[in-house]
Amino acid sequence: MNSIKKKLFLQIGSLIVLLIGLLILANTFLLKPFYIQKQKKQLLKHYDVINAIDADGYSASYDVLGDIENKSHVNIIIKDNTGVLYSTKFNFLDDTLIEPKLTPPPPKPYVIVQEKPINQQINWVWSEDERKTRFLQIVGTLDNSNRIKISMPLMAINHSIDLANQFTLIIGILLFVIGMFIAYVLSQHFTKPILDMNRTTTALKHLHFGTACQVRSKDELGQLAQSINDMSIELRDTIHSLNHSNNELQKEVKKRIKIDEKRKQLLSNVSHELKTPIALLQGYAEGLKLNVAKNHNRTDFYCDVIVDEANKMNQLVQTLLSVNQIEFGDIKIHETDFDIVDLVHYIVDKYHQHFEDHHLHVSFLPLNQPIGVHTDRLKVEQVLTNYINNAIQYVDDQKMIKIRMVDREHHVRIEVYNSCTSIPEEELDKLWDSFYKLDKARTRALGGHGLGLSIVKAIQEALGNGYGVELNPNGICFWFEVAKCTEDL
Template sequence: MKQGGIVKKLWTATALLVLLTLGIATLTQLWLLQKTYYRQQVDRLLEGARGAADAIATDNGTEAVYLQLEGLAGSLQATVFLLNTEGQIIHSTSGSGWGRGMMHGMGMGPRGFGHGMREQFAQVDMDEILAGRPVIYRGHHPMFNTEVITVAAPIEKDGSVMGAVVVNTPLQPIDANLRALQGVSIYSLLFGLLLAALFSWFLSRSLSKPLLQMQEVAKSMAQGDYSKRVRISRDDEIGWLAESLNTLSRELEEKISLLRRVDETRRDFVARVSHELRTPLTIIQGNAEALLDRVVEDPAKQREYLNNILEETLRLRRLANELLDLRKIETGEVDLYKERVDAVSLFTGVVQRMQGLAAEREIHLRLETPQQAVIVEADTDRLGQILINLIENALRFSPAGGEVLVKLMEGKNEIIAEVRDNGPGIPEDEQKFIWDKFYKVDKSRSRSVSGTGLGLAIVKHLVELHGGAVTLFSKPGQGTTFRFTIPK
């Protein structure tokens, strides 16, 4: 998307909208202005003519009548005629140079009388006047030979019409004033269009900027880069859209990262399983081939080879069982069969079963429990499996002559168990990895004391399935303590 494209489109659309709106408004204003202005001028002339007609009707003095008409002509800057009932001009006066020049050309003085002028006032309908109604005419007048506005007001006295007062004013000055007013409206329109164009330009850039940023972010997402974000500085629909895009980008980045970690874990898992399988299979194959080829004739040596095959077979079986258990746990296929069980009895039974392995490795295995029963709702087999895995791990890494302590404590709402050894401990930078599948702290240890690397991962999952938590406390050279809690 080119930056100029959306900016120009938004600016053009906004400018055209403003042009259309202001254009219609200005044309309407010009029409109303013209109509209103002419109506005001006609009302002004008609009001003056009526005022003069009323004054003439109440004053019979000829001089006073003339003065009244001259005052009207002066105030309106118009030419005023006094007509009789026959439509003949019996008096005329003018308050403007235009009117006086016209009257002089017709041989009339400021108070001159004319005869035979009725046909010159064909625009004044005397029938309407005699009926007591005013007459308004706008257009070309042959007497003045120009465009004029003519109004005539009847002079009424005692219910009868005595004549009419006719006021004439040229349209040219009125049109000039009107054009000046219309010019102001047009200039206002042009100025408004200029401001609107500038405003719409800045508005279009303001609206397009986050859209362009969103386009760049979306393009980066399509190319696999989910780290870019839209800078949000507005709280409106565009800002909400930008926030949604940022949320989408952030969630996609997290999910892609998770998928990558899952893929790495899968590949690492396959590699570690392959490694764990390769060594015992190699030992089994080597010992079996030696026996088949009769390389070893000594019965004691043959028995040793057979014991090696058996030990590695048992190791493979244990690995397969633990892999199946871990898969079921991770996929949620393990159902806990909880029941009320005495944790003291369960711990005592497990420790007794592990005494043989401890004695074989010359390690003292000790148990500390409360004197009274500690009842907890748990899956007996899975709770025993947790304890067995932790004890086996402690025995595996404790030196000959060392001690492993199993301790059971009762909390208010949970049981607390600890398995403590006095082995070499775990470096702090490796403690966060011990819950990973196949992770081994000391990779240089002999196979006689190394496990599959799955026991602690199983422990963590089973404890969490019970709603508990497992933690680790260890310092190099000071042994290791695993503590887990199970809600009662």
């Protein structure tokens, strides 16, 4: 039996049955002594009333005595030495002490069962006739020396007890039915908030926080329901906070894993990039040591190669340090307001001679009016320079380069296009990785170390601006954005 409703219902029913049983037992064993005790008190009260009547006033007090007999169902006999002064009209007891003035019915013999003194004048007497009918009597003398006997039949008490038990049983069954109905209603009403709280806590166990207890009262159950609702809110907020922290931790773990992978890749790439210049340095240095160069011009060539490779290695290390500083926020950003159109004009003009030397077909589409931007001028120049160098380095035989500026609502977009052979779309995201080259053999024919676009990525993410690459039918277009000023220059 797991239902609190059933337990409460049966407990209330058991309590009703127990109370009815106790009431019947009380009637059976306690009602008779209680009844006799009450009758004793009543008889003593009648004795006191009769004792207060004057000896010559019995005939005058006939109504008083008759009223006592009628109300209490007692028989009264009062005698003196001459005979009976007063007697109940219907005397059912034989009295051997006196002769009644009226002719009594035939005497009925009785037996004294018990006698117990009350005081010096009167005694309690329990007697029994031939039909086993018991009587309770006060027998003795009055203050005026007259003798008195007050008798009360006890034959009705046992019958009354049987009737009381029968009535109690009938009423008890009726009360049991009514009580069980009330118990059912009360158990429904009492257990409804408990069942509601049980459903809510079950939902909480499965981390469903959409359900809440209905607070129907301000008693202990209402306070418990409110506490469960408060606990649900606290658990929801705590779990939400834990989930958020867990997501942040997972992101951090992924970030750390990615950093470790980048470090491993960086180590592999750096070792690969440094392997060639170190081998050249070692070979030419050993040649000088062994005096392989027989003349002065050859010696100068060996030294020039060593210096050139050392410079390349130094440039590579400086570039790596720059990328590392930008990615990890170790470099300061100096944001100022300036005209982006003027800056792009300056950078394109700076490359004019370089374009002519390489016989490149360059088209530049600037904006027609000055536009103020708010960012780091040197970083923007570095990004655009890397894009232009990258375009010059990888332009194909068409030698087509296009530089365009596009005015957007909140920023200016700068695009650098160069004609080139087709590039697989799945390779685009890898272009921003350090040391990544489309040349899988990683030869030195095209120059560079594959760090230019990774520098662009680091700078734009540090500045909070967009960047990207798009494939065109005959080439590729790299773009980046610069945030506009909130006010005009």
